[in-house]
Amino acid sequence: xxxxxxxxxxxxxxxxxxxxxxxxxxxxxxxxxxxxxxxxxxxxxxxxxxxxxxxxxxxxxxxxxxxxxxxxxxxxxxxxxxxxxxxxxxxxxxxxxxxxxxxxxxxxxxxxxxxxxxxxxxxxxxxxxxxxxxxxxxxxxxxxxxxxxxxxxxxxxxxxxxxxxxxxxxxxxxxxxxxxxxxxxxxxxxxxxxxxxxxxxxxxxxxxxxxxxxxxxxxxxxxxxxxxxxxxxxxxxxxxxxxxxxxxxxxxxxxxxxxxxxxxxxxxxxxxxxxxxx
Amino acid sequence: xxxxxxxxxxxxxxxxxxxxxxxxxxxxxxxxxxxxxxxxxxxxxxxxxxxxxxxxxxxxxxxxxxxxxxxxxxxxxxxxxxxxxxxxxxxxxxxxxxxxxxxxxxxxxxxxxxxxxxxxxxxxxxxxxxxxxxxxxxxxxxxxxxxxxxxxxxxxxxxxxxxxxxxxxxxxxxxxxxxxxxxxxxxxxxxxxxxxxxxxxxxxxxxxxxxxxxxxxxxxxxxxxxxxxxxxxxxxxxxxxxxxxxxxxxxxxxxxx
Amino acid sequence: xxxxxxxxxxxxxxxxxxxxxxxxxxxxxxxxxxxxxxxxxxxxxxxxxxxxxxxxxxxxxxxxxxxxxxxxxxxxxxxxxxxxxxxxxxxxxxxxxxxxxxxxxxxxxxxxxxxxxxxxxxxxxxxxxxxxxxxxxxxxxxxxxxxxxxxxxxxxxxxxxxxxxxxxxxxxxxxxxxxxxxxxxxxxxxxxxxxxxxxxxxxxxxxxxxxxxxxxxxxxxxxxxxxxxxxxxxxxxxxxxxxxxxxxxxxxxxxxxxxxxxxxx
Numbered sequence: 001x002x003x004x005x006x007x008x009x010x011x012x013x014x015x016x017x018x019x020x021x022x023x024x025x026x027x028x029x030x031x032x033x034x035x036x037x038x039x040x041x042x043x044x045x046x047x048x049x050x051x052x053x054x055x056x057x058x059x060x061x062x063x064x065x066x067x068x069x070x071x072x073x074x075x076x077x078x079x080x081x082x083x084x085x086x087x088x089x090x091x092x093x094x095x096x097x098x099x100x101x102x103x104x105x106x107x108x109x110x111x112x113x114x115x116x117x118x119x120x121x122x123x124x125x126x127x128x129x130x131x132x133x134x135x136x137x138x139x140x141x142x143x144x145x146x147x148x149x150x151x152x153x154x155x156x157x158x159x160x161x162x163x164x165x166x167x168x169x170x171x172x173x174x175x176x177x178x179x180x181x182x183x184x185x186x187x188x189x190x191x192x193x194x195x196x197x198x199x200x201x202x203x204x205x206x207x208x209x210x211x212x213x214x215x216x217x218x219x220x221x222x223x224x225x226x227x228x229x230x231x232x233x234x235x236x237x238x239x240x241x242x243x244x245x246x247x248x249x250x251x252x253x254x255x256x257x258x259x260x261x262x263x264x265x266x267x268x269x270x271x272x273x274x275x276x277x278x
Numbered sequence: 279x280x281x282x283x284x285x286x287x288x289x290x291x292x293x294x295x296x297x298x299x300x301x302x303x304x305x306x307x308x309x310x311x312x313x314x315x316x317x318x319x320x321x322x323x324x325x326x327x328x329x330x331x332x333x334x335x336x337x338x339x340x341x342x343x344x345x346x347x348x349x350x351x352x353x354x355x356x357x358x359x360x361x362x363x364x365x366x367x368x369x370x371x372x373x374x375x376x377x378x379x380x381x382x383x384x385x386x387x388x389x390x391x392x393x394x395x396x397x398x399x400x401x402x403x404x405x406x407x408x409x410x411x412x413x414x415x416x417x418x419x420x421x422x423x424x425x426x427x428x429x430x431x432x433x434x435x436x437x438x439x440x441x442x443x444x445x446x447x448x449x450x451x452x453x454x455x456x457x458x459x460x461x462x463x464x465x466x467x468x469x470x471x472x473x474x475x476x477x478x479x480x481x482x483x484x485x486x487x488x489x490x491x492x493x494x495x496x497x498x499x500x501x502x503x504x505x506x507x508x509x510x511x512x513x514x515x516x517x518x519x520x521x522x523x524x525x526x527x528x529x530x531x532x533x534x535x
Numbered sequence: 536x537x538x539x540x541x542x543x544x545x546x547x548x549x550x551x552x553x554x555x556x557x558x559x560x561x562x563x564x565x566x567x568x569x570x571x572x573x574x575x576x577x578x579x580x581x582x583x584x585x586x587x588x589x590x591x592x593x594x595x596x597x598x599x600x601x602x603x604x605x606x607x608x609x610x611x612x613x614x615x616x617x618x619x620x621x622x623x624x625x626x627x628x629x630x631x632x633x634x635x636x637x638x639x640x641x642x643x644x645x646x647x648x649x650x651x652x653x654x655x656x657x658x659x660x661x662x663x664x665x666x667x668x669x670x671x672x673x674x675x676x677x678x679x680x681x682x683x684x685x686x687x688x689x690x691x692x693x694x695x696x697x698x699x700x701x702x703x704x705x706x707x708x709x710x711x712x713x714x715x716x717x718x719x720x721x722x723x724x725x726x727x728x729x730x731x732x733x734x735x736x737x738x739x740x741x742x743x744x745x746x747x748x749x750x751x752x753x754x755x756x757x758x759x760x761x762x763x764x765x766x767x768x769x770x771x772x773x774x775x776x777x778x779x780x781x782x783x784x785x786x787x788x789x790x791x792x793x794x795x796x797x798x799x800x
Contacts, residue, residue, distance in 0.1 A: 016405035018398035020375050023418050025729075026799070047613040053676045061671035068670055093566035100563050135782055139661065139749045143766065148585045150578035153570050227659045230753065240662065244669045252666070256658060263657035327711055357713030367708035371726040380722050384713025391718050433708075440712055 064247070071249030072256065080243060080251040087239035088258065090153045091225040094235055098157045099218045102164025107210075109165055110172030111198065116184075117176060126169070133166025142228040153234030160221045160228075167220070171213055172206065179205045208274075215270035219263060226259055279304055280326070280444055280476060285335030287321055287500075295321040296332070297500040303444075306474040308467060310481055310491035310508075314520050317497040319480040323446045326478070327359045328352060339444060357384025360437030362466075364449035366429040370422035374413060374432050377421050378404040381439030400439070407435040411465065427458035434466065438473075445470065445477035451486060459483070463490045484516070589771070596779060597772035604758060604780050611757035611784070614678040614750065615743040621679060622686025623736050629687060630694035636706075637698055637724065648691075655688030660746045664755035673754035681755055682743050689739055697731040698724060733799045741792035748781045 027033040077084070112118045112126035138159055145155040179202060187201035229237020236255060243252040280303045287296040295318040303309055311319050324330040326337055328344060337344040342355055360381070368377045382400045383391055390396060396404075408414050411431035416424060421432060430450060437445060450466065451459035467490050470477050481487045487494060488508040496504030496511075496519040503518050504511070513525045578585075631637045633648035663681035671677055701724055709723040751759020758777060765773040 016402045016409070018401050020379075020394075020396075020401050020404070020417065022373060022376065022394050043616075047617060050609070050613070051675055053674060054672060057672035058676065065670045068666065089569060093570035096566045097563060097570060135785060136778075137745060137749060139752065140778065140781070144589070147589055148582045150575060152574055154574045154579060157570060223657060223659055227661045230661060230665065237662070241665065244665050247669065256654075256662075260654050260657045264653055267653075329707055329711060353713045353715060355713075356711060359711070361708065361711040363704060363708055365704055367704045369705050369709065369723055369726050371729065372722070376722070380709055380714070381712050383709065383715075383718045383722065388715060388717045388721075391714075392721055436708075436712070446711075 068249040068253070072253035074250060075254035075257050076250035077254045080239070080248070083239045083242070084236070084251070084255060084258070087229065087236035091222065091235040094153045094156045094160060094225050095218060095222045098160035099164060099214065099221050101157070101161040102217065103168060103214045105161065106165045106168035106172060110169035111176065111202075113169055113173035114176035117198065117202065126173075130166050130170050130173070133162055134170065138163050138224050138228055139231060142231050142233040146232045151232045151234070156225060156228050156233035156235055159233055160224060163224070164217050164221065167217055168213055172210060175206045175209055176202055212274050215273060219266045219270065222262060222266065223259070279340060281338050282326070283336050285322070285325055285332045285337060287318070287325060287330065288333045295500055296325065299335070299500070299502055301495060301502065301505060303476045303478065305476055306470070307493060308470050308477045308479065308491050310479050310487035310494045311497060312481060312484060312487050312494055312519065313497035315482065318500040319497055320448055322497065323448050323478060323480050326444075326446055327356050327361060353384055357440055358443045360440045360442030360445045362430075362433050362437050362445065362447045362450055364452045366426070366433045366453070368421040368429055368432055368436075370420070372421060373418050374408070374421055374424070375404060375417045377432050378407060378435045378439050381436045384440070404435070404439055407438050411435050426454050427462065430454065430462050431465070434469070438469065442475065445475055447477055447479040449480055449482065451481070451483060459486060484511075592771040593775040595772065596775035598776065600773045600776045601780070604761060604777065607751070607758040607761050608780060608784065610675055611747050612744065614675055614682055614755075614757050615740060615747040618679045618682025618747065619686055619736065619740045619743050621683030622739070623690055625683070626687045626690035626694060629691040630698060633691060634695040634698035636701070637720070652688045652691050655684055656692065658685070660685035661750065661753060664750045665753045668754045673756070675756035678747060678750045678755035678757055681750060682747055685746070686739050686743060689742075690735055693735045694728065694732060697728045701727045730799055734796050737792050737795045737799075741788050744788040745785050748784065
């Protein structure tokens with residue numbers, strides 16, 4: 001073996017070093033490590049310094065905070081039930097229709113944005129649709145759509161459909177770009193048309209994931225539908241906004257609990273459906 | 279000295295992995311544990327340091343009864359037993375030195391181990407062991423930067439850093455090529471002889487087992503079916519352990535090795 | 536021998552599939568009708584004209600407004616970063632309590648930790664902000680706490696999944712040396728999840744930058760406050776300017792986050 005000098009075991013250890021320091025884990029260069037730490041420290045001090053908190057107001061708020069926690073633990077579903085149920089129906093219908101519309105539209109856009117199946121011109125058009133949809137938040141799109149289409153769930157429906165396109169088409173395009181070229185070539189070799197190619201060579205490979213992603217998007221759309229109501233695009237968000245504005249924390253707690261329950265239900269059942277599909 | 283008496287293990291699913299296993303290992307003896315996969319070799323080794331809880335039976339190391347110890351007492355007996363694993367089981371994102379020093383975890387306080395400030399003697403011993411297994415210059419490298427044979431040497435150094443009274447070795451060569459396997463086995467045997475260290479080596483390669491150990495225990499479906507010197511391991515015994523097969527080629531291989 | 540025709544599915548299976556699809560389509564149509572019963576279609580048909588009108592008002596952006604946006608932008612970045620720090624700080628213990636291999640009790644502690652994660656994840660940061668503004672008053676602090684509360688669930692969920700996927704053999708090896716629970720955490724589990732943890736935190740920071748730009752709509756500080764003010768006064772050229780700044784911030788933070796994650800992993 002490499003070093004027979006020390007076969008006597010522990011007796012000859014005295015000549016070895018007594019200290020060992022671990023080399024730095026992330027940044028090896030010392031000046032860069034210290035420089036970045038110093039910058040982070042300066043930023044932290046400045047950020048805390050410019051925070052400007054009205055502590056008197058915060059202290060006053062603590063009592064309200066306690067009332068919110070109590071309201072959350074003893075929710076009141078009854079008093080505002082007509083408003084809650086109306087908002088909930090709007091949210092749920094908006095979620096389902098916008099997801100379906102979004103999925104239907106994202107399939108052509110997604111195929112168009114996949115480099116290996118779409119012509120160059122179509123590719124660039126579809127990619128820019130995706131880029132626009134992804135870089136604008138739902139709430140900003142909602143503001144614009146509410147201005148154009150008026151208040152109510154229709155603007156919300158359009159917002160969520162548009163956001164779904166950006167989300168799904170991008171992932172779908174990436175999936176199609178990743179698919180097994182050999183299977184596609186095999187289909188091409190049989191003399192299939194472009195549509196047949198998509199149907200036989202692409203669809204079977206991306207379908208299970210598309211279904212999974214659509215279910216995931218359904219979940220996201222529901223959560224978002226609770227938000228865009230704040231700017232007037234319909235749904236449970238508007239009800240929640242009103243409840244909080246009136247400091248009715250027990251009704252607000254009830255709405256939040258309903259949202260949490262529906263999201264949990266959606267997550268649980270989407271796992272079930274995904275297993276069923278595969 | 280390790281004594282195992284009447285140990286049985288039934289898993290929660292109802293599978294009986296060990297059935298009334300008894301043997302003793304005197305100081306300085308290296309025992310090979312052979313048997314087909316699923317015979318309970320790995321379970322038996324893990325029962326000794328209670329990584330697996332035995333269902334019944336007693337295990338004693340020296341004067342300490344291992345079975346029936348509380349959690350904190352279990353820690354102090356585990357640190358007396360070094361363990362070497364099949365897939366090396368190094369913490370891959372830690373450095374080689376940290377992996378070796380982790381053998382002292384049962385001895386040092388949490389804060390010392392958190393700050394990597396181990397006592398000077400521990401660090402010296404770690405360096406000496408790395409030198410012994412021929413990895414002195416790799417001390418500050420990350421464990422996943424080493425080759426298979428090198429990693430297994432780090433695994434050996436970690437076990438020895440504990441100053442163990444017993445070595446448990448689980449398939450030390452299963453992930454290595456034949457040449458490295460022999461080097462690792464030779465190193466293990468040398469070290470055990472240097473330190474008069476008893477060891478249980480769980481090994482599926484009968485040729486290696488015969489060549490390197492002084493006593494073999496054969497396990498079949500959780501029961502001991504053979505316990506004796508490697509020279510007693512003939513065709514009938516092999517058939518008893520592994521089942522019907524033409525064992526003559528194996529004998530020739532052993533003679534060649 | 537019976538003659539066999541090749542069929543993709545059994546007739547019974549096909550029938551079930553068709554009926555399910557039919558029900559699904561019917562459900563969608565029903566939802567559409569419920570949703571649109573209050574819609575005033577005049578507004579919808581009028582939308583193209585409204586859009587053109589809006590476009591003409593929004594363009595060109597008011598570039599001079601930019602100098603008034605630097606301070607709100609700094610606030611926005613601080614909300615996102617401090618909020619991420621706060622969220623991560625709380626997410627770490629929650630993740631360890633929720634992971635089935637590190638939780639102290641699967642029956643009592645784990646369900647509570649999982650509920651915290653689900654509650655935090657279900658509620659958008661804008662809703663948290665709405666609540667907090669109503670409780671502790673408008674300002675940056677409400678925004679930071681809102682971002683923090685939303686981040687807990689996100690970070691903790693991904694982190695506990697990473698903890699559950701750690702290599703058990705490495706943990707077994709450290710356990711076998713006689714290490715205590717805390718030492719096993721420190722030597723066997725933390726090194727394995729550290730890269731994932733950094734990646735998740737940076738990823739969440741990137742999302743938080745995006746979300747903190749709009750928190751001001753409900754009064755929780757940052758550039759959204761300017762957006763709300765401009766919307767209320769129908770100052771559309773300013774709104775366009777704010778959109779441009781938000782877009783640029785989001786693109787830059789996405790780039791930074793991708794670079795950092797690439798460097799870590």
